[in-house]
Amino acid sequence: MLAVTLDPRTPVLIGGGQYLHRADTVADALEPAALMERAVLAATDDAGLSGPPPADSVRIVKILGWRYRNPARFLAERLGLGDVDMAETTEGGNSPQALVNRTALDLLAGSTDIAILSGAEAFRTYMRARTTGERLTWPKAPDDDRPRRIGSPTGMSHEAELERGIVDPTCVYPMFETALRAAAGRRVDDHTARLGRLWSGLSEVAAHNPHAWIREAKTPEEIVTVGPQNRMIGLPYPKYMNSNSDVDMGAALIMCTVESARRLATSEDRWVFPLAGTDCHEHHYISHRDRFDRTPAIEIGGRRVLELAGTSVDELQVIDLYSCFPSAVQLGAQSLGLDLDRQWSRTGGLSFAGGPWNNYPMHAIATVMNDLRERPGERGLVWANGGFVTKHAFGVYSTEPPASGFRHSSPQDEIDALPRRDLARADEAVGAATIEAYTVMHDRAGQPETARAALRLPDGRRAWGNTTDSGDVTALTDGEWVGAATLLDAAGRFALD
Numbered sequence: 001m002l003a004v005t006l007d008p009r010t011p012v013l014i015g016g017g018q019y020l021h022r023a024d025t026v027a028d029a030l031e032p033a034a035l036m037e038r039a040v041l042a043a044t045d046d047a048g049l050s051g052p053p054p055a056d057s058v059r060i061v062k063i064l065g066w067r068y069r070n071p072a073r074f075l076a077e078r079l080g081l082g083d084v085d086m087a088e089t090t091e092g093g094n095s096p097q098a099l100v101n102r103t104a105l106d107l108l109a110g111s112t113d114i115a116i117l118s119g120a121e122a123f124r125t126y127m128r129a130r131t132t133g134e135r136l137t138w139p140k141a142p143d144d145d146r147p148r149r150i151g152s153p154t155g156m157s158h159e160a161e162l163e164r165g166i167v168d169p170t171c172v173y174p175m176f177e178t179a180l181r182a183a184a185g186r187r188v189d190d191h192t193a194r195l196g197r198l199w200s201g202l203s204e205v206a207a208h209n210p211h212a213w214i215r216e217a218k219t220p221e222e223i224v225t226v227g228p229q230n231r232m233i234g235l236p237y238p239k240y241m242n243s244n245s246d247v248d249m250g251a252a253l254i255m256c257t258v259e260s261a262r263r264l265a266t267s268e269d270r271w272v273f274p275l276a277g278t279d280c281h282e283h284h285y286i287s288h289r290d291r292f293d294r295t296p297a298i299e300i301g302g303r304r305v306l307e308l309a310g311t312s313v314d315e316l317q318v319i320d321l322y323s324c325f326p327s328a329v330q331l332g333a334q335s336l337g338l339d340l341d342r343q344w345s346r347t348g349g350l351s352f353a354g355g356p357w358n359n360y361p362m363h364a365i366a367t368v369m370n371d372l373r374e375r376p377g378e379r380g381l382v383w384a385n386g387g388f389v390t391k392h393a394f395g396v397y398s399t400e401p402p403a404s405g406f407r408h409s410s411p412q413d414e415i416d417a418l419p420r421r422d423l424a425r426a427d428e429a430v431g432a433a434t435i436e437a438y439t440v441m442h443d444r445a446g447q448p449e450t451a452r453a454a455l456r457l458p459d460g461r462r463a464w465g466n467t468t469d470s471g472d473v474t475a476l477t478d479g480e481w482v483g484a485a486t487l488l489d490a491a492g493r494f495a496l497d
Helices: 031-045 071-078 097-107 121-132 159-163 169-184 188-207 222-225 258-263 296-309 328-335 349-353 359-373 412-416 470-475
Strands: 011-020 057-060 085-089 114-122 148-150 232-234 249-257 273-281 318-321 380-386 391-398 408-410 430-442 448-456 462-469 483-489 492-497
Touching: 011 031, 011 273, 011 359, 011 412, 031 071, 031 114, 031 222, 031 249, 057 071, 057 097, 071 085, 097 114, 097 148, 097 249, 097 258, 097 273, 097 359, 097 380, 097 391, 097 408, 114 121, 114 359, 159 249, 159 462, 169 188, 169 328, 169 412, 169 430, 188 222, 188 328, 188 349, 249 258, 249 359, 249 470, 273 296, 273 380, 273 412, 296 328, 296 391, 296 408, 296 412, 318 328, 318 359, 328 380, 328 492, 349 359, 349 462, 359 380, 359 391, 408 470, 408 492, 430 462, 430 470, 448 483
Parallel strands: 057 085, 057 114, 085 148, 273 408, 318 380
Antiparallel strands: 011 249, 114 249, 232 430, 273 391, 380 391, 430 448, 430 483, 448 462, 483 492
């Protein structure tokens, strides 16, 4: 029993569950609602309950691979829940942690007593069915059956980015990487070797995670060596450095008030408390980011959540940084003041543990819960990221309850006041420009195809450019080109000067 007197509405996590399914065929596969059901049942066992709790709210992280329209309804039906509040988040990898933050506030306010949080993707099966032409017969709710929305929907890309094909994470995150490399002043081969060590360490974590999709440790050389199983995608990232969405997996959390947790007779020595949370975002479009080697919203949001929790980054013992691509990890660690030579992932990240689109951080939270139970009194941090290092949600957790109750902040006004880069209109972005960040996109055969670049005009404004010129594309695959002079034409094509 806890020795302190707690506000009965104090939010607490009593169960976390994860489930993955490796179907041999489309016919053998489980739909996302079934994956979520199994994850909830695992969370139920984890909480020491004989069956799913009498939840009054079922909250789902946005599913991309199958549009149920109202996924909460299908999960609630599978769990035998009656008339419950049904909600779904907006898109973004920040959503699971943001959902914990929102649910904690709702528990404190009295609008919810017991909530089931879940998410899943059967994207491996979804893509397999598209490839084979098989028809998935998974259900969908009627058009007018929609859940309550949690979060504000926002587009990922500015129209100028869309016009130049700057739309996919596999393109944008490598561009951040080249900006980070240039800012650090590292030689290309030295920086590549550093990435190999970083991602090899991530694969080692996944190798010891029973819930990881890929449990095979890889050497730094295997990570960086391009070959048939590790083709180059967006320079400098071969396949092993990309988020792996080719998974069928789900996760769930059971979250309630202390009063409800006691009514359910759960074991208090397995409770994990959210101490504090923050939610914020960078300048929304990457076109307007002042720099690509800094993420001030992570700096401000991360600092604020640690302050609210009464701790510091050096006092954290369990950390999971969002790890879709190496640049995200480096930006997050740099902004938090975290040395990447220490522990920074508890799952193995989206490349190896698995990247079920928006729901990865729920797997991280469930993992961190178990870590903290094994290390009573220590504190853990989860950083969740959505978009192009755009939307951030932070949570600090412990088996010890918060001294002043759960605390939350959204320091967006402070972030919005920071410098913004102006984007030049297409008709103005002509002539001399300097490469600010770049990547070379490769085709499925691993051949360089198109180079994309963020360009800085002489007046400091930003522009976007592409080239398919074979000579320039090939040149950009070798050496450092950040800072190089180019010429940009009215169609957005750039040429090396």
